[in-house]
Amino acid sequence: MQVTLKNFTKTFDDTTVIDSMNLAVNDGEMLALLGPSGCGKSTTLFAICGIHRINGGQILFGDRDVSDVPSQKRNVGVVFQNYALYPHLTVFENIAFPLSVRGDSKPDIEREVRAIAALTHIEELLARRPAQLSGGQQQRVALARALVRKPDVLLLDEPLANLDAKLRLEMRSEIRRIQLETGITAILVTHDQVEAMSMCDRIAIMNKGEILQIATPTDMYRAPVNKFVAGFLGNPPIVMLEGRTSGDGRFLVKEGTSLPLPARLAGMPGDTPLSLGVRPEHFGAAGANRVEGTISFVEPQGRETLFDVTLDDGVVLRSIQPARDDVVFGQKVVWPLDAEKLLAFDVSGRAV
Amino acid sequence: MTRNFSAWPIYALLGILSAPLAIMYLFLVIDTFTNAPPGSLIPNEFTFHHWRFLWDPTVTGDVWGPTLTTFLFATSMVVIVLAISSTAGYAISRLNLPFRRFFLSGIMVMHAFPSVTLIIGVFLVLQYAGLYNTLIGVILVKASLMLPFGVWIMKGFYDQVPWEIEMAGVQDGASRFTVWRRLILPQVTPGLLSLGIFAFIDGWSEFMLPRILAPSANFQVLSTYLNVVSDPNSTTYNFNLFKSVGLYYTLPILVLFVVFQNRLMNIFGGGTKG
Amino acid sequence: MRTRTSLLGLAFVSPALALLFAFFLMPVVLTTVFAFTNMSTSTGITGGSHVITGNLLRDLGNAGVDDDIVAALSEGSFSVTPETLAAAAEAGVEPRFLGEIESSLMGQSFEDARSFESALKALPSRPTRIRDLKLATEPFERSILNTRYSSRAAMETAIASMVPDAPVDTVSAIAEASYTGWRWIDGGNFQTLLDRPETIRIVLNTVFYVAATLAFNVFVGLFLAITTFYLPKTGAGFFSVLWLLPRITPVVLYAVMWKWFTWDNGFLYVIAEQLGLPAFNYMKGSVPTAWATIILVNGFVGASFGMILFSGALRAIPVQQLWASEVDGASRWQQIRRIILPQLRWPILFVTSYQTLSLLSSYEQIWLTTNGGPGSTTTVWALEAFNTALNNYTGNLEYGMGAAMALILVAVGLILSILYLRMFRFDELVNKPRIEF
Numbered sequence A: 001m002q003v004t005l006k007n008f009t010k011t012f013d014d015t016t017v018i019d020s021m022n023l024a025v026n027d028g029e030m031l032a033l034l035g036p037s038g039c040g041k042s043t044t045l046f047a048i049c050g051i052h053r054i055n056g057g058q059i060l061f062g063d064r065d066v067s068d069v070p071s072q073k074r075n076v077g078v079v080f081q082n083y084a085l086y087p088h089l090t091v092f093e094n095i096a097f098p099l100s101v102r103g104d105s106k107p108d109i110e111r112e113v114r115a116i117a118a119l120t121h122i123e124e125l126l127a128r129r130p131a132q133l134s135g136g137q138q139q140r141v142a143l144a145r146a147l148v149r150k151p152d153v154l155l156l157d158e159p160l161a162n163l164d165a166k167l168r169l170e171m172r173s174e175i176r177r178i179q180l181e182t183g184i185t186a187i188l189v190t191h192d193q194v195e196a197m198s199m200c201d202r203i204a205i206m207n208k209g210e211i212l213q214i215a216t217p218t219d220m221y222r223a224p225v226n227k228f229v230a231g232f233l234g235n236p237p238i239v240m241l242e243g244r245t246s247g248d249g250r251f252l253v254k255e256g257t258s259l260p261l262p263a264r265l266a267g268m269p270g271d272t273p274l275s276l277g278v279r280p281e282h283f284g285a286a287g288a289n290r291v292e293g294t295i296s297f298v299e300p301q302g303r304e305t306l307f308d309v310t311l312d313d314g315v316v317l318r319s320i321q322p323a324r325d326d327v328v329f330g331q332k333v334v335w336p337l338d339a340e341k342l343l344a345f346d347v348s349g350r351a352v
Numbered sequence B: 001m002t003r004n005f006s007a008w009p010i011y012a013l014l015g016i017l018s019a020p021l022a023i024m025y026l027f028l029v030i031d032t033f034t035n036a037p038p039g040s041l042i043p044n045e046f047t048f049h050h051w052r053f054l055w056d057p058t059v060t061g062d063v064w065g066p067t068l069t070t071f072l073f074a075t076s077m078v079v080i081v082l083a084i085s086s087t088a089g090y091a092i093s094r095l096n097l098p099f100r101r102f103f104l105s106g107i108m109v110m111h112a113f114p115s116v117t118l119i120i121g122v123f124l125v126l127q128y129a130g131l132y133n134t135l136i137g138v139i140l141v142k143a144s145l146m147l148p149f150g151v152w153i154m155k156g157f158y159d160q161v162p163w164e165i166e167m168a169g170v171q172d173g174a175s176r177f178t179v180w181r182r183l184i185l186p187q188v189t190p191g192l193l194s195l196g197i198f199a200f201i202d203g204w205s206e207f208m209l210p211r212i213l214a215p216s217a218n219f220q221v222l223s224t225y226l227n228v229v230s231d232p233n234s235t236t237y238n239f240n241l242f243k244s245v246g247l248y249y250t251l252p253i254l255v256l257f258v259v260f261q262n263r264l265m266n267i268f269g270g271g272t273k274g
Numbered sequence C: 001m002r003t004r005t006s007l008l009g010l011a012f013v014s015p016a017l018a019l020l021f022a023f024f025l026m027p028v029v030l031t032t033v034f035a036f037t038n039m040s041t042s043t044g045i046t047g048g049s050h051v052i053t054g055n056l057l058r059d060l061g062n063a064g065v066d067d068d069i070v071a072a073l074s075e076g077s078f079s080v081t082p083e084t085l086a087a088a089a090e091a092g093v094e095p096r097f098l099g100e101i102e103s104s105l106m107g108q109s110f111e112d113a114r115s116f117e118s119a120l121k122a123l124p125s126r127p128t129r130i131r132d133l134k135l136a137t138e139p140f141e142r143s144i145l146n147t148r149y150s151s152r153a154a155m156e157t158a159i160a161s162m163v164p165d166a167p168v169d170t171v172s173a174i175a176e177a178s179y180t181g182w183r184w185i186d187g188g189n190f191q192t193l194l195d196r197p198e199t200i201r202i203v204l205n206t207v208f209y210v211a212a213t214l215a216f217n218v219f220v221g222l223f224l225a226i227t228t229f230y231l232p233k234t235g236a237g238f239f240s241v242l243w244l245l246p247r248i249t250p251v252v253l254y255a256v257m258w259k260w261f262t263w264d265n266g267f268l269y270v271i272a273e274q275l276g277l278p279a280f281n282y283m284k285g286s287v288p289t290a291w292a293t294i295i296l297v298n299g300f301v302g303a304s305f306g307m308i309l310f311s312g313a314l315r316a317i318p319v320q321q322l323w324a325s326e327v328d329g330a331s332r333w334q335q336i337r338r339i340i341l342p343q344l345r346w347p348i349l350f351v352t353s354y355q356t357l358s359l360l361s362s363y364e365q366i367w368l369t370t371n372g373g374p375g376s377t378t379t380v381w382a383l384e385a386f387n388t389a390l391n392n393y394t395g396n397l398e399y400g401m402g403a404a405m406a407l408i409l410v411a412v413g414l415i416l417s418i419l420y421l422r423m424f425r426f427d428e429l430v431n432k433p434r435i436e437f
Ligand SMILES: Nc1ncnc2c1ncn2[C@@H]1O[C@H](COP(=O)(O)OP(=O)(O)O)[C@@H](O)[C@H]1O
Pocket: A012, A013, A017, A035, A036, A037, A038, A039, A040, A041, A042, A043, A044, C434
């Protein structure tokens, strides 16, 4: 089922949280709504599932305008951040609830619940109550309950935020597996770029109620539309250098250092203010240009090691490299910079 | 706390301050089973004589009729207060209503407002409604006067239930009524239980309303019964007997209090009339 | 976008609204309205009728109404109408005689008995005995005296027919004065209250009662909360249960227990006798002991309210603060003064406000113990209002006056409770519903 938001606007009292947003989620796709906390992701989600009324625009499921349709009739499954399991019901009863409300017969309910429990791997938990489950198990139950009605759309609001790191990894792939197996259209709300990139077909990145870019994770990482997107994606994050073009294919950092510009920008007129984004993997691995500096910080991360390199004039570049211990703090290094992969943004923050 | 300190001065002070209460309650129990010689407080014989009112209606009149009425009264209180507070409290806590805020403020003003001052007005309302001197009239009045408190307490309990449960219910296709009935109400059972017990105790103890609003009715509740029985100017002047009737009357709520003490603490703290 | 009113919500609040309307709002309205009337047992609470009584006539005479009119009203007249004929038939007057009266005198009126009798004597089948004749005239007598008229217009018509030459405004004034139901007397009740010497006394009593009981409640409540906070669990539990008992003990039994404690031959009496101290009925025997009794009676119930709230607030104080102060070498008293009491400011204010209001209006315990005595030395405003309107031994309950007295309490209660609502920000405890459909 395709989900389309047209000029969707949402206001709380006097503050407009979402102003005229447009978004289309393709049938069977899993889309991430990614953005910092408070940017309006949950608000968007709640509008789609019918908890919030919209102040303007339309919400379409396929061709059907559901803007004024109450939640009960939208056939949307939602997994809430805190799972919202019904504490007084067993897992079985929790999952059966949507079916029993619909008036399904006992044997039907029994069969459906067992089927969905098998899909989500919780068959042996059916007799327990939510309080007797671990976080990951609760998550699976919440998923099962959201899916048992065979909804047209599945919405997940920060589903992994309440899990510890190990479970988060496990549930990440589980949710994706279940989504792919059911082929359901899904929207995942998250503030975690790793989740968004690893789980979803496409990412819609939001800031302050606005969608900045919709693209596949790779495209978005490689070609962010603006500084915000570039900064939001990538861990360790991109380093932004402020400065101006020299007019001869180089970039003069405010502090004085001169770095090469990518070839596509070589023709830029001189003295144009720019921000140059250097991702850690673009410094220290390969590239034609050599940059000299002093190691000012070393962070071994196991498989990789992260370095901060301070150039002569104080500019700090970051580098991530396969784990190595031949370089130590205070050492002078000359490392290659892959100038062609650098990202550049104009004064308004747009990519150039 | 952490540092040792001698507790006995505190016990002594507390003991002196609490002495009247301790004495009154101690003798409330002792005196119903004993006799003391005139001019003395120390009992010298054990007897069930003071409890004979239970089987001998010539002592103080029939006690079982009033007991039944009181039970009916208190139970009606529980039913009405629970039914109305659990619905109205939910509506105020969760549903879209015009003037919701105003209504809630009204409830709170009524809760703080000393309702006894309305007794004259209530008397007139009952007169006009033809409910004066009827049990149903007294029940309705007592339940209504308890409502602001009940609604306020239940609203508090509903506020504690996570919104997400409600949202999940709606997403699962349930109507708001079904959500309330099957998902939310079970979450507030502790509240219902506390409020129910409180309503029962309050109804069981009520004296003013039956006495004033149904003075010549053909029913009696235990409070008015005890009041008539225990007139110190009456010919049956005998505190041992008064206390026996009183203890009999109070026993059920003492039991409830002992069993549900912790639940009631919340409710008392929630702002009963001081 | 407008959030729609939830029909379920309306259905859910309407029973509460209906009951609150009937037993909160209506009583407030009725109290307000009837505070400006002279409603009492004798006027009845529904509308009255119009009656001219002997007393009223006397009053009218004294008030300067023309003596002739008064005299005319006090006399009857005789008229032959279908109603009087029916009354006569009922009274057993012989039918043939009645028939003659009907045919020859129908519609006629006679100023006095003599002229009516002579008219009757002219009829063929009149009774032979003069006594029977007199008896037969009686049903035809129509006196305005003690006759009930349902409306004022009917009364005016009746008066006009009795004294046709009376001036219109006199007639209407008499009709007005003949009304037996309650009537508007504007601020009359309040004026009476102002004029009464007892009023100031009752006000002072009330102030004293509220202040003294409140002080007891707050101080003892604080004392109990703090001591039980420091005591080991069992000791603390014992005392808090003991102090909670009065709260759940039915008021009638509680009063009986206090009577036993203070009455003739009661506990204190016996002790005092044995110690050679003055022994009497402390509850009713002297003013100071009566006051002490009602303050303690109420205080022992009220103190637990403070105790509960203060204990809750105390438990909310982080223990680390107390430990820290002990490490700093604070004595227990300093700990209480410097750390505990400042944090109890709001609970103390709340208990004070809340109990001021409830003490101001409470009279149940006083009614059941001293009942305002000895004399009216311990009568408080609320008790007096209640006695005036609902509990008067003379039999004439003055609803109007009682309502006026209650209205003052209602007004104070409303103002204070709205004030508290603001002060304690209770009205900010409302959140918007998050499900907007
Ligand atoms: N019910 C509400 N009333 C008023 N403001 C709200 C409400 N819900 C959310 N907001 C505001 O809308 C903005 C977006 O909130 P939300 O959608 O929850 O953000 P997030 O992206 O973290 O999920 C926030 O600034 C929040 O304060």
